[in-house]
Amino acid sequence: MAALLKPFKSDKPIPASFYPLLLLTLIGVGLSIYRLVVGLGPTTNMTDHYPWGVWISIDLFLIPVAGAAFTISLITYFFGRQHYEAVIRPAVVAGFLGYAIVGILLFLDIGRWPQFYNIFNPQFINLHSFLEEVSLCITLYTVILILEVAPIFLEKWNVRVPIEWIHRSIYLIAGAGIVLSMLHQSSLGSLFLLMPHKLHPLWWSPALPLMFLLQSIVAGLATAAIAVNLIWRVRGLKMDRELFRRIGQAMGLVLALYAAVKLGDTMGAGELDMLLMPDTLGVIAWLEIILGVLIPAGILYSRLVGHSAGPFWAGVFILIGTLINRLVVSWIGLAEPTLTPYFPSWIEIMITVGLGAGGFLAYGVVVRYFNPFPEGGRSRA
Amino acid sequence: MPSISRRDFIKVAGLGIGGALLAPATASAATPTGDDPNNYIGMLYDATMCVGCNACTNACRQWNSTTAEPGGEGGIYDAPRELSGDTWTLIQLYREEENYSFVKRQCMHCVDPACVSGCPVQALQKSSTGPVTYDAGRCIGCRYCMYTCPFDVPRFEWEEVIPKVQKCTLCNDRLEKGLGTACAEICPTGALVWGRRGDLIAEAESRLAAEPDRYVGKVYGKDDAGGTSVMYLSATPFENLGLPSLGNEPIPALSERSANIFLPTILIGGPLLLASIRAISKREGWA
Incomplete structure (x- = not known):
């Protein structure tokens, strides 16, 4: 995998990791076509009692992870922190691939896919529906991400004019992307406002939109820290410690804010005693708190934040916490205790794996053959 | 868990998010279409009068041409166990030692339905006469309605290549012809009646007043979750019949x-x- 991230040298052979990734991607593509042809019943384990499966959970996790793009845009373009400029392109490419996977998964997930375009039909659109709002925002935001990603390819092919247009209106483009992100990241949480009777009370809250928004900022920063650290390490560049410290501090600040909202909400609802129950969800809640909040906060509020490994590992734990949270909200926390729990079919799993492999492959290709770093791949340090 | 509206109140008050979210709940006062919910067509099911004959299930099958779901000994009887893409209503049995009660399941046709609010493409709509209608030509099959419905009513045709969401239509096509709902018109004991929602509430309340010991003291659906068009009377606590405590806020x-x-x-x-x-x-x- 690591070899994929090395800069392109025409005399070097294609790395060995390319072929297994390509194979997994092709299997995923084949199974996706099979699912579209035969329907959801024969290919997935979803039922009337579990109408949403693992694909929705992956969407709910990938969207905040791909929030790296809007978080770093906000810091670079609006807070004017030039330190972050080295991060913006890898973050935007990762964001675009994340949203592309989400879009494909959603298309495979909807049962009546031949008329998916109804979500864009002005006569049908339901303005009360957060699902409609999320769908529209994600579509528009993908267009924004294409504009932000385009210069990487246009430079390579030496098409200058559109690059200048994009550069000239970058504040407008990035600003629209940030507003759209804030909308759909929070609305993803709002989806569950209609399900107070379904979602476990430790996770259900009227403040879900605010929590999802804060989570997406933390997870986005975490992803950026991890991605940049990996890329620089693989390329053998000198780490920019100052940059990592700043990302780490921003992460710590928003993480603390999230923890405060979550704690206030749990206390306000009188649900603290639920954390002392020895049932599965009580244990999962503690896992989420310890892995997703306490450990990363411990790292980010200590001197470790000054090492490049500090924000990296804090980021890893934050993403684990985010994953646990989104799995509970979209799957485990919705389970009906009297029924056999849902578990995805092998086809659901292989399609997911195939899309993930395709994402890595595409990222590797971009890093190898194009230049996602603004200064010819040199560190600013 | 306390009722939903109280829970919201406590949670939001604890957070201090803002006064606007604390607007008082107005049960049965507002509908998406602005109609008077008392003029909706609805049904009243009295569990104490139901003998579990399943005539309603069959009448529904005949009118809507749904496929029977054989089960039981030898698989010769139509014996659906729960709602499905093919079974839009059925009678279920609650039994605990000597106590038992039948309960009829179907779409509740809420006054302010969560499925209608959540549907991204308005495939589900609240019609001005009461039924919650479904338009497969709009539906994208996202299944959000199945999660938002507090009664787990909408079901999916999982085995179809391009599945539809299926549920009771309140016989909207019969109502338009001036007929009653198929299930209520066939009911031999009068356990199920159809009519104007306001009249049904008056009827239910007069039964409650006449025989207070016969029933748990409330009409389920009059105010629950902002009111439903299908309402229940019962001798068994409603939770046992799969009718959850939802509070009075839609x-x-x-x-x-x-x-x-x-x-x-x-x-x-x-x-x-x-x-x-x-x-x-x-x-x-x-x-």
């Missing part, structure tokens, strides 16, 4: 209040915030 109320606050705040506040951050960062020389 399920969509919190979501729609939240939309009214969050969306304009982000749409107007977001760009303003970004512009001022940019202005400040320029002046302070961050960039």
Whole structure:
């Protein structure tokens, strides 16, 4: 995998990791076509009692992870922190691939896919529906991400004019992307406002939109820290410690804010005693708190934040916490205790794996053959 | 868990998010279409009068041409165990030692339905006469309705290549012809009756007043979750019959209040915030 991230040298052979990734991607593509042809019943384990499966959970996790793009845009373009400029392109490419996977998964997930375009039909659109709002925002935001990603390819092919247009209106483009992100990241949480009777009370809250928004900022920063650290390490560049410290501090600040909202909400609802129950969800809640909040906060509020490994590992734990949270909200926390729990079919799993492999492959290709770093791949340090 | 509206109140008050979310719940007062919910067509099911004959299930099958789901000994009887893409109503049995009760399942045709509020493409709509209708020509098959419905009513045709969502239509096509619902018209004991929602409430309340010891003292659906068009009387606590305590606030109320606050705040506040951050960062020389 690591070899994929090395800069392109025409005399070097294609790395060995390319072929297994390509194979997994092709299997995923084949199974996706099979699912579209035969329907959801024969290919997935979803039922009337579990109408949403693992694909929705992956969407709910990938969207905040791909929030790296809007978080770093906000810091670079609006807070004017030039330190972050080295991060913006890898973050935007990762964001675009994340949203592309989400879009494909959603298309495979909807049962009546031949008329998916109804979500864009002005006569049908339901303005009360957060699902409609999320769908529209994600579509528009993908267009924004294409504009932000385009210069990487246009430079390579030496098409200058559109690059200048994009550069000239970058504040407008990035600003629209940030507003759209804030909308759909929070609305993803709002989806569950209609399900107070379904979602476990430790996770259900009227403040879900605010929590999802804060989570997406933390997870986005975490992803950026991890991605940049990996890329620089693989390329053998000198780490920019100052940059990592700043990302780490921003992460710590928003993480603390999230923890405060979550704690206030749990206390306000009188649900603290639920954390002392020895049932599965009580244990999962503690896992989420310890892995997703306490450990990363411990790292980010200590001197470790000054090492490049500090924000990296804090980021890893934050993403684990985010994953646990989104799995509970979209799957485990919705389970009906009297029924056999849902578990995805092998086809659901292989399609997911195939899309993930395709994402890595595409990222590797971009890093190898194009230049996602603004200064010819040199560190600013 | 306490009732939903109380829970919201406590949670939001604890957080201090703002007064707007605390707008008082108005049960049965507002409908998506602005109609008087008492004029909706509905049904009243009295569990104490039901003998579990399943005539209603069969009448529904005949009118809507749904496929029987054989089960039981030898598989010769139509014996659905729960609602499905093919079974839009059925009688279920609750039994605990000597006590038992039948309960009829079908779409409740809520006054302010969560499925209608959540549906991205308005495939589900609240008609002005009461039924919650479904239009497969709009539906994208996202199945959000199946999660938002507090009664687990909408079902999916999982085995179809391009499945539809299926549920009771309140015989909308019969109502338009001036007929009653198929299930209520066939009911031999009078356990199930159809009519104007306001009249059904009056009938239910007079039964409660006449024989208070016969029933648990409430008409389920008069106010629950903002009111439903199908209402229940029972001798067994409603929770046992799969009719949960939902509070009196319509399920969509919190979501729609939240939309009214969050969306304009982000749409107007977001760009303003970004512009001022940019202005400040320029002046302070961050960039």
